[in-house]
């Protein structure tokens with residue numbers, strides 16, 4: 413690691429989780445484990461400070477006794493105000509996912525909505541002073557306060573699904589770099605706001621418009637004022653469809669600071685990265701947006717099937733659009749022991765921009781499948797909840813597998829095609845159930 417601050421900084425947890433041996437080597441040098449005596453020295457300290465920007469919150473994930481007491485003191489755990497039971501994957505930037513059994517509610521409570529940050533969120537936010545600018549290829553560029561958004565446009569409440577493009581990345585082999593999301597970078601809260609399409613139409617999209625560009629108030633990890641952590645956009649057809657919200661409330665309250673307060677986009681069914689948080693500006697462009705994390709390999713997959721671990725040229729990557737069909741079992745929690753031979757299985761299923769037609773469950777590793785009861789979505793862009801009473805023939809170890817099929821006849825696959833950045837893992841969800849005699 414060099415001291416170059418344009419280089420991406422990472423939290424110590426991600427650093428260790430991705431490759432513990434390499435992290436150890438970087439920080440402590442290539443010495444034998446017993447030689448280290450629990451102290452950082454020389455280059456190790458400098459490196460650590462560069463990675464962490466000063467604080468070392470995740471000492472418990474480091475080799476025992478390796479963190480100087482002065483650094484570790486008082487930083488035993490990370491709790492995020494207003495969040496409950498989330499698993500923190502990274503502290504700089506903050507990234508946290510929700511264990512599946514905490515996503516059992518039809519509507520995800522704010523306390524259980526995951527956090528995916530690419531940079532440093534704004535602090536001391538004043539909703540009254542906040543403004544949103546619509547400019548670029550529009551007839552009437554405008555800057556609106558949140559009060560003006562509320563008074564000039566119809567305010568609606570919708571239940572909308574947000575899923576990170578990297579949800580399920582932890583299960584790719586070879587490993588893909590980035591947050592090792594398992595299942596819980598997905599949520600479906602109630603959002604209140606105005607339609608993105610209404611606001612764009614009021615500004616008057618000019619002919620020749622191709623793509624939107626979204627800007628937020630968070631800062632790049634490097635601290636560079638001119639550098640954005642993330643700025644993504646949408647093709648005009650998706651931007652102008654009526655399910656997307658410019659939202660100022662989540663579950664009937666102001667947005668949580670980590671979920672974009674005071675204003676954000678919610679673009680259901682597309683990679684979460686399309687849903688810009690701390691939203692300040694939407695620009696309409698005559699070409700595909702080229703902002704931070706729009707280009708290169710970010711939120712992109714190869715345009716052809718590739719072998720696991722294959723190197724793919726950057727020009728062969730394509731922007732991810734809708735998210736694929738997927739299901740999540742939210743009850744029972746995995747590894748639950750039950751007595752009696754029956755359990756009520758519950759979960760949710762979704763397919764970006766489409767409807768889920770059926771969810772099937774298997775308790776015999778896919779040999780036979782049973783169709784679950786599947787509810788309709790509350791509205792376009794929401795997930796659908798499924799339930800099924802599952803009977804087990806005898807005591808023993810079982811896995812309950814869930815497989816959703818959408819209205820295009822596309823089902824979740826058993827195994828995921830590998831891609832370099834670990835996106836779009838929509839394989840069956842599996843939970844273990846131990847049936848006691």
Ligand SMILES: Nc1nc2c(c(=O)[nH]1)N[C@H]1C(S)=C(S)[C@@H](COP(=O)(O)O)O[C@H]1N2
Pocket residue numbers: 525526527528529530531574575576577627628629630641642670671672683684685686687688689690691
């Ligand atoms: N301004 C801004 N918007 C952002 C991000 C970000 O880092 N900064 N992360 C994006 C990504 S990658 C995802 S998956 C969603 C996550 O939304 P959440 O943190 O509210 O769950 O926000 C998106 N919007």
Ligand SMILES: [Mo]
Pocket residue numbers: 528575576577578683684685
């Ligand atoms: Mo994301």
